[in-house]
Amino acid sequence: MKKMALLLMGCGGVGRQLLRHIVSCRSLHATQGVHLRVVGVCDSKSLVVAPDAHTSELDDKFLLEVCRVKEDGSSLSKLSGFGACQVFAHSELTAKVFNMASHLGKSTGLAVVDCSASSETTEILSRAIDLGCCIVLANKKPLTATMEYYDKLVSQPRRIRHESTVGAGLPIIASLNRILSSGDPVHRLVGSLSGTLGYVMSEVEDGKPLSQVVKTAKSLGYTEPDPRDDLGGMDVARKALILARLLGRRITMDSIKVESLYPDEMGPTVMSVDDFLSKGLPLLDKSICERVAKASVSGKVLRYVCVIEGTRCEVGIQELPRDSPLGRLRGSDNVLEVYTRCYNKQPLVIQGAGAGNDTTAAGVLADILDIQDLFP
Amino acid sequence: MKKMALLLMGCGGVGRQLLRHIVSCRSLHATQGVHLRVVGVCDSKSLVVAPDAHTSELDDKFLLEVCRVKEDGSSLSKLSGFGACQVFAHSELTAKVFNMASHLGKSTGLAVVDCSASSETTEILSRAIDLGCCIVLANKKPLTATMEYYDKLVSQPRRIRHESTVGAGLPIIASLNRILSSGDPVHRLVGSLSGTLGYVMSEVEDGKPLSQVVKTAKSLGYTEPDPRDDLGGMDVARKALILARLLGRRITMDSIKVESLYPDEMGPTVMSVDDFLSKGLPLLDKSICERVAKASVSGKVLRYVCVIEGTRCEVGIQELPRDSPLGRLRGSDNVLEVYTRCYNKQPLVIQGAGAGNDTTAAGVLADILDIQDLFP
Structure with missing residues (x-):
């Protein structure tokens, strides 16, 4: 049985779901000859580790207790009394992680798994690579930091694996890596990579006012608490940067042209969420409605997409043929069209749910299993 | 630089394209720290190998000469005078391959790559696995042989990797393996996995007679020389069997319900290709036309698909919602809809060109690169 040591950073929805998946897949993974040995779990404040990271692990009962404690909004430090483990406070956290990484990285192997949404993990991950570890990310921040x-x-x-940084568990990164390694050059990527904005654009296409669509999306739980976090496009821009860098573009966030669906004067520093929804957004209805109508004349529809082609990397509304995979998109699915030498007239298309803790965590777990051959 | 020894079986269009891809990707793969060392190439009659499979390889000039010779329709034995190599006749072929597999499999590693369309490679591949080798297949036959x-x-x-056995280079097998390893159970697969039949069904949907559509498809080079090889559905059935077995179903070709688009009395033993096209096929126009019309009444379209769900594994015409990824399919693209726990209401969809030597060989090459961590 191959044993893979894992250190999980981040106990939010994705991290907890990953722990639950690991526990529920025990017998499946045993049939595949793999055992996932969780040697440590941390959030932004504390780290809990198995008594001896070389030989022991946090057992399943403990991992489920981690989920329970974090779901209650409590601190990981509460677990000190629960079972065989050591708890480290924030001040000791980084040093202890480096210590584990340097001991395990080049012996038993260690995968550092980042399910946080923090930029503070960047330094830890880059050190972990130097120390011989593998890294698996659902967190976009480290991959969108500086080129260095x-x-x-x-x-x-x-x-390194990071499938769940773009389109949750959709096999986007893995498929692009396959295409790239086979020497098939990617000429053009066009993707609707925000379920929220995908939903919004297909609803306004049906003639509904933007303001009403966003309110509905918010009430359905499709948006962030402040919908401007979606409408501003920065989350899509981050995904676009990750894809562009995967294709070899040496660019930063600053290089990406991002179209926000609301103007600066409706920004979070100017008006509250309620004011934005009730007073700001309705002012934008007419303009979007006119753009929809204009596109429609030439058989096109509006989609909020990222476009990566040559040196171009843009995020915003594009007019796309109604009769194309992106044009036909309805609802909150993500869609990516990939144009290469092999897929030149018709693109390779990958489509499906691109959000949700379950599918995001499943993508992380598939990534972990994918690097098993690097473990002794 | 990691060196991966490869033995290629099959020098048809896919095998030759693979050799060309390998040669043209030299500098790309060097930047990735990998060198593909082709130590042998065989067709059904001869095997050419590098002088010492442990240390030497067939160089790029030689590999391109293999392509040239085979394209001319000549025998590999013609290469004996071309450069440093040994040529073995058919009688010695299997023994020599086993010899190389047993020497390299557990030392430098060896990937046996099957780009043939023969069932004779099955025994070689299964022995190669025993001898510690990796195997990469574009050939469907070995995976559709007995359960043993x-x-x-x-x-x-x-x-083992076999992406190009289903949908050519489309990332179908890799994506399903990711889903399965993350413990996300696949409830249902529905796929249009024949470009020819995809084209035929979308054309008859537009009201064109089946007989005319098949003739056009043949003239466009979309069909086999005898279009009945496509219309009979056996090629799709083979792909369905590979997918069903990937999902854990222990079945054989006999278990698959296959609907042929032509009746036995129009089979190859009864009438010639010309007679089939001019006299047989037109007799089927009315019935297909009626089925199209009937489906249309309830907003559905006809697609020739494989359906794998529970114990069901069928290949044939299904009525599918016009407003679904498969229903929206036009032309010769392949489409696979995957329903799992994570993708339950809306499926994961993978769509694109599912045929062609270039994309098939690219899929094989991506598979080869994917197993590099197993090489020392």
């Missing part, structure tokens, strides 16, 4: 950090994180291309 | 052979071929799941 990016170069470091991907310096051992076989030892 | 299948079990043997997948007995070391990390050491």
